[in-house]
Amino acid sequence: MNINKNIAISESGFLFNPSTGDSFSTNPIGKEIITLIKEEQTLQQIVNQIHLKYAVDQDTFEKDLADFLYILKINHILKEDE
Amino acid sequence: MNKRKITVAVTGLNNIDSPGPGIPVIRALKECSSFEVRIIGLSYESLEPGLYMHDLVDKSYAIPLPSAGSQALFNRIQYIHSVEKLDLIIPNFDAELHNFILLSPTLKQQLNIATFLPSREVFDSRHKSELPEFGEKYEIHVPKSTMIFSTKDIQKIEKEYEYPMVIKGKFYDASVAYNQEQAISYFHKISAKWGLPIIIQEYVSGTEVNVTAIGDGLGKCIGAVAMRKLYITDKGKAWAGITLDDPELVVLSQKVVQNSKWRGGCELEFIKNKEGKYYLLEMNPRFPAWVYLAVGSGQNHPEALVKMALGETIAPFEDYEKGKMFIRYSYDLIVNMDQFEKISTFGEL
Structure with a gap:
């Protein structure tokens, strides 16, 4: 999985898709996850890193991450590897 | 200077x-x-x-x-x-x-x-009622449409069209009808304002995208800027919009302007369906009310029109700033x- 090339991501976590005109705001954790995806971290690596850094139990985070990735996907921000 | x-x-x-x-x-x-x-x-x-x-x-x-x-x-x-x-x-x-x-x-x-x-012939060819032929001639997808002159025709065309369908006036106004009662009501409402015929158009679902463009009348597209409406009024007008980075849409618009040898400003209204296919809904024969967004993103189309009208030859605009927004206000x-x-x-x- 990767973030679509043409998506612009600002320091504040504002995402803009110039081909559709859609824009989104994400919180700091969301931005951190997107940065990890851009760094080509695997799903498991993302779970591990966030779990280590923040006080969150792994099951809850895995569920939240799946929801977040689904939202990114349906909004054409995230694309699956071909 | x-x-x-x-x-x-x-x-x-x-x-x-x-x-x-x-x-x-x-x-x-x-x-x-x-x-x-x-x-x-x-x-x-x-x-x-x-x-x-x-x-x-x-x-x-x-x-x-x-x-x-x-x-x-x-x-x-x-x-x-x-x-x-x-x-x-x-x-x-x-x-x-x-x-x-x-x-x-x-x-x-x-x-x-x-x-x-534009010449009278080119102007007439992009009329709402002529749009299917226009699309065929210039190889652009256009939703199926039929002209009707009475509410009795609505029953007749129900064999060809499914609900929802779009009821359009010959110059302005369009409403989506989900059943026969609505279709008849919109027929009366729009024809009372803009006269007959009324155009029935196949409903294509997707995202509406618009392009303001200008042609030199000799087959060259001088400029084209793509925009998506971000805020739409109850009259369907853009109250805010943003320029798009959509090369396919720009190329498609250039093709329409070039092939039709359009002379002057125009607005192309498209629907992009889920499969990413573009359908031309309308070609308006003048600049749109949001043409100032083109100026704000680097293409002054009205200035280009003045230059050409006064006999100057000008080079086409090559690019524009993407992600530029306009927000309308009242005063x-x-x-x-x-x-x-x-x-x-x-x-x-």
Whole structure:
């Protein structure tokens, strides 16, 4: 999985898709996850890193991450590897 | 650099909730780098806001409604020209273009007033009622459509069209009907305002995207800027929009302008369906009211039109800034009664 090339991501976590005109705001954790995806971290690596850094139990985070990735996907921000 | 001084007459001063393109066109001309422009506003009604925007419109004149015919329009322009010495007229209403296209050679020959309009044949070919043929000719996907003249025809076309279907007026207005009752109601509502025929169009679901473009009439597209509406009024008008980075849409628009040899400004309205296929819904024969977004993103289409109308050859714009937004607003002008009296009584302000 990767973030679509043409998506612009600002320091504040504002995402803009110039081909559709859609824009989104994400919180700091969301931005951190997107940065990890851009760094080509695997799903498991993302779970591990966030779990280590923040006080969150792994099951809850895995569920939240799946929801977040689904939202990114349906909004054409995230694309699956071909 | 010394700017060339010119006088340009502009219509479409109705800067209302369903705005005409006149004021955005004037702003584009006032800010252009090549000309110092004196603007003569041409109005059909005494309450068109542009009449009272004296920072943009230097002098205004009432002109006869399109239904009065081209001779009445010519007589009025002849008078205005005798006072103002017009170099160019930019008409901005669909309904008036027929008369201006008809008068275009006479205006040039007798009064030396330039226009930059498509030929009658090209203008007619993109009419809503002719759109399927237009699409076929220029290899553009167009939703299926049929002209109807009475509500009885709605029952007949139900065999060919499924609900929802789009009920459109010949010049303006469109509503989506989800059943026969709604279709009949919209038929009456729209035909009462814009006359017959009514156009029934296949409903294509997807995202609406629009392009403002300009052609040189010789098969070259001088500029094209793609936009998506971000905020839409209850009249379907853009109250905010953003320029798109969509090369496929721009190329498609260039193809329409090039192949049709469109001369002047136009707006192309497309629907992009889920599969990413573009359908041309309409080609409006003048600049859209959001044309100032093109100026703001690096393509001054009204300035390009003026240059071409005055005989200059210009190079096409190559790019524009993506992600540039416009946000429209309303503003209350405070006007003394004597101004309203002048335009209402003497037809001049």
